[in-house]
Each structure stands twice: as structure tokens, then as C-alpha cells.
Amino acid sequence: MMLLSKGWILKTLAFAILVGSIMEILERSGAIESFVKYMTLKRSIVKSPRSALVITYMIGVLIFIESSITSLIAGAVGKPLCDREGVSRAKLAYVCDSTSAPICSLLLFNGWGALLLGLIITQVESGIIHGNSVEFLIDAVVFNFYSMSALAVTFAVIFFGLYTKGMQNSTVHEYKLKNNDLKNANIWQMLVPILFLVLSIFAFLFITGNGDILKGSGSSSIFYTTLTTMVFMFIFYVLFGRMRAREYMIASVKGANKLFPIAMILLFAFAIGEVTSELKTGLYLASFASENINVSFLAAVIFVLSGIIAFSTGTSWGTFSIMIPIAVPMAVALDANIPLIIGAVISGGVFGDHCSPISDTTIISSLASGCDVVEHVNTQLPYALLSALIAIVFFIIASL
Template identity: 60%
Template sequence: MALIERSRGIEGFVDFMQNRVKIVKSQKSSLMLSYFIGVVIFIESSITSLIAGAVGRPFCQKYKIPQAKLAFVCDSTSAPISSLLVFNGWGALLLGLISTQISLGQIEGNAVSILIDAVIYNFYAMSALVVTFVAIYFNINIGPMKYTQFKATNIQTTSLNTPSMNYMVLPILLMVALVFVFLYLSGGGDILKGSGSSAIFYTVFSTLIFTLIYYVPTKNMSLSVWTKTAFKGAKKLFPIAMILLFSFGIGEVTSELKTGEYLASLANENLNIYFLATVIFLVSSLISFSTGTSWGTFSIMIPIAVPMAVIMDADVALTIGAVISGGIFGDHCSPISDTTIISSMASDCEVIEHVQTQLPYALISAFIAITLFIIFSFIR
């Protein structure tokens, strides 16, 4: 991602959408463009918000669209789509957490298969995407969104020597394709039996080499710039790597302390099994909202939720889906979330205004998700 940004391929993509493919003719089509970009670019939530915002900002200026609407679209497609199409760091984290539960003997099976089953129950992310699409298509403004106003800003014009968008598009397409290739190879011909963590590692490494043999010979950047940028990008991942490392430690500790079993014994006395997924969703939402991190929430809740589901004989995949959904919902609404802040910055919208205008839509999506969790708990 750092190399793609440095290559200015994102600028080329923006220029292509603005000046060459003139498909935007109204407020609705402007926001729809940002929406579909948010859906297509699912590699990393922050990049999704930045690209969708960069493309949408000039059209907001042209068609007098309130910046809060663009921020809502950017935020509602970033984390939700990244948590549904998990051929990215989100998938690597979740695979690691699920694999830890398998290695501890809490559950049995293949981590990739369990993750795919859990993603099917990621109801909040699905609801958020549908609610956002409907709000754009029918121009539905509720709550504070009714009163938000367009604020004129200065938009920098695109440079005449803008690089090709292929510097962004080709590495991303290759990355997506290679995930399936390495899952197939590591699974002995069966994608579902492939090693998710190994596939992600080899995919990113291969794509990194591709950028080297693509960017340097085409004089997009020198070998020195490529090397420095690659290392800077790697350094940004260090905090995430530490979160993942400590999350494995948390999983070990909670397993030894029998935290999940203890909570399950309390839940058996006071909680109907049909409401377990809903409670897990609400607790995960609270943690995520308070901390502003969905990844941290996954690391805390999966080691607790999985043993609870096993002891109570609940659907493990549904329970993990509730954790993912809750983490996304809290992260979506939190004013201290990185995706909230980045979506606001990318759209030239104040953070508090973005939080206030987005919250009613997020609550509608959460209500839909809770309803689905209860329904699927009964029909399991």
C-alpha cells in the first residue's frame, strides 16, 4: 500500500474517473461512484476511505454535495467490505485468532472454512452496505443528515503528468488473484483446505516483488526510493504485528483461566442460548466503540466467545460472526476510530459532524443485524 501511494497510481485512478470516464452527471452518481470504489478496493480499510474520498471530493464540489454524505459513504464501505472480503490483513488476523482456538483444542476443523462460515454471519457489515446503497439511491436523509450543508473548499487540480492508474490497479488485481492461487497450492488442490496465513504471506511477498520489477524499470521510482518506501510501509505494520502477537497471548491466558467456560456457566443460568449471538454482538460493539479498534476487539472477544459457544452448544461460526459484526459496528460509530477519522479527513468533513450524521444509519444497520442474529439462532 505504501508503494502504491508513492507510485501516484491513486492519482492516476482519480484522474481516470474524473476526466476520462465521464459517467458522473448528478449527486446520486457521484456518491454511487465513491460507493462502488469503496466496494472494489477492499484490500485495506484506510486505503478504501482515502481513495473513495479522493475520487468523490471534486464531485462534491461540482454538485454541491455535503461533505458529511461523502464521509458517510467512505466510512460505510471501508471496514464493512474489508471484513467481508477477507483476502487482506483482516483475514490474516481472524485466521490467526481462529487458528489459536484450534491449537488450544477449543474447536476442531479448518481455520479457513470456519472463517468463511463466520463471514456469512457478518450481518452488520452486510446491513451497513445495503443501508448505505439504499440511502444513496433514494436520497434518504435522516437525523442530522437532513441539516448538513455543503461547504465550499479549494480543490487542487490534477497534474498534467499524472501517472497511469495501472500503478495502482495491477498490483491490487495481482494480489487478489494470488490469494486464491496460494490457497489452492497450500491446500493440495483444495482452496478451502489451504493455509490462509501462508497464502497471505506469499501473496504480499510476490506482489512486493512485482512492484519492484514494474515500478523501477518503468522509471516510476528508483531502486533507492522503492527500498525506502517498502521499509517505511513495513514499519507502519509494526504496531499491528504487536497487537496480533499480544492477542495470541491473551488467547492463551483466557484459555488457561477458563474465562470462556466461566462466562458460559453464568450464561447458562441467566441467558437463553438464542440470545447468545446478540449479547456477544452488543459486548463487542461496546468494547470497539470505547477503544476505537475493531482488531483489538476481535483479539479480546474471540478467545472468550468461542469457548462460550462450545460450552453452550451454540453455533461457533454464528458467534464469531457476531464478534466481527460488533467490532465493525463499534468501530464504525466511534469518534476515535482510525477509519472514522480518515473518512472525515478524506472527505473534508469535521469528525464530530461525520459521527453525528452517520450514527442514525449505523443504528438502523445494527437493529437489522440483531434481528438476523436472533432469527438465525432459532433456525440453527
């Protein structure tokens, strides 16, 4: 009950359920069918499994304002195209997950940047470090090696088809067009609601941040955005005669029912994260690792430690909040490169978040792609570990 008293958790759960309604309305209205016809038959923009995933990857990189919205839009656009081209949902979920958090942690014109800047400002104001907080953050982004390697590895996997056996054998959902009539084939029936959704997230971040997008509430914004998008879709589809009101209501309820179990998984994930936070798991691990660390390996150790905490708690933001107040004083005491250490915390938080089955971004990426959560975690893990290994090598080189 204590968990459900937290507004951000309720809003995130509502967001997860409303995503199902949005997806079902897009399907029932014929918007997805129209979009697929335009992309595959009329314009031949998507004509291979690779091109379907490349488009998903590009959407994930271009929409960096909020990781949940990034996954949602990439999944909504990519799912019908990937189904049409015989690409498994596990591959799609991997691309959605491996672009959302990494790009949001590199292009910090969002809530990620606001949180990290706030944590660094606290270290400056307490006198632990001296300098400009913004400069520390900008310099730290240069050392966010995991996010960079994750994006690079994901693109290489798509372009060269470097799939593991598990990913190669993952389930494919076939998408069959009802007919090949191209008269109504266009992208706008689907893209107009999605563009409205993108603009709405900016608007609500601005409103909840009292005029400052960087200070906006992510959980409130994604909830209000999906709610407003539902209203807009009613106007766009029902009032303009693209579907009947009764069909809209049936689709809304059916879509919500489909994703209700996912929302429950998300709730249990939050509960497990709360337990590990209450047990001070992160503080224990940090104090245990802080003894006898060689400065040459400090960044790599901080990265691994942050990854373990993020994996255990299912939250990268919580990991940042735990680790930056611990890692920065360690860096000062050992005369290490402070931006490098902050970059290691950011990288570790994103890495652990990627691997964790109780992470909200993992679950939302699975939700948006229509992929089983366990299948997504198992098939993504080898690529996350490869990206982490590359990051560790770079952290050691940078330390030396």
C-alpha cells in the same frame, strides 16, 4: 513515549500525514481538474449527486485488500466529484467508512482474514473446538450480518436519498472548474498514480508477509505504499513535465501540514485505546455479560458486547482478539452455533469501530473525505444503529 515506541503506530501516523501530501500533489498537478472534466463534461459519467456517490460506493466495494487504502482511494476519487455535484463531505465520509471495513470483513483475502483465521486456529489447537479452521471462518462470514446490512443500508441511502436531517444539512464544499476547456480532459493523470498505489499495497503485503499476502503487515504496507507512491508521483508529474519540482515540494509540505492535526487526533485516539485495553475493559464486560445468558440471545448479546468493546477501544481487530477466545468457549458451553457466534464477534467489532470517534478507520475516512471527524461520527451514527438493529434481528432469528 511508550505509545510512540510501537512501529505500527508511527507508520500509521506517517501514512495519515503522507495522504495529505498525495492529495495536494494531485490537486496542484491539475490531475483532479482533468479527472472531473472528463467524468462530468466530456463523458457525462457523473451528472448527479447520486452517480458521484455510486462511483465512490463501487470503489469501496471493489478494493477490499486493506480498509485504510479503501477509504483513501474512495475519498480521493469521490471528493472532487461529490464537491462538483454538491454532495457534502459528510455523505462522502459515510460511504467511504461504510464500505471499507464491512467489505474487508466479508471478502477475507486480506489481513482481516489472516487475523481471524489465526484466532480460530488457536481455539482448535487448544482443543476448545474441533474441526477445520478455514471452514469455521468461511461459515462465520455467512453470519456477518452487520457488514451485510451496513452495505445494503448504505446503497439504499445513496439510491433513494434517505438522508437524516443532520446528513441533509451537512456542509457542502463547492468545486469550481478553472475553465471548461476539454482538450486536456482525461482520467489517466489521476488514475495512474492511484492504480500504482493499489498495486503497491499488494506488493508490500506480499513482501512483508514473506511471500504470503494474507500474513503481510497492514501498517507497514500502507506506510511503504504511500512513500513509494510519492516517489512515483515525482517521476510521473515532475520528470514528465506536468509540474515543476518546486511546485511538487511545496504541495508535499502544504498537504502534510493540512493533515498533521488529523494525525495528532489519531495519536490521541490510539492513546485512549491503549488505556482501555490496559484497564481490561473488554474482559470485564465479557465476564459481566456471561452470566445467565439464554442461548437464543447469545449471538445478539455477543454482537452488542463486541460493539461496546470496539467503541470503547476504537479497534475492531483488538475486539476480535479479546472476544473470540471468550465467545467461542461460551458457545461450546451453551451448545450454540460456533460460526454464528464468531460472525457475531466480527459484526460487533465492525459496528463498534464504525461508531467510535477514536477508531482509526473513522478518522482515516474523515481524513480521506476532507470531513470533520465529529461531523462524520454524528451523521453516520443513525445509519450504523439502523444496520445494527437489522443485524440483531437476524442474529436472534439465526439463533432460533
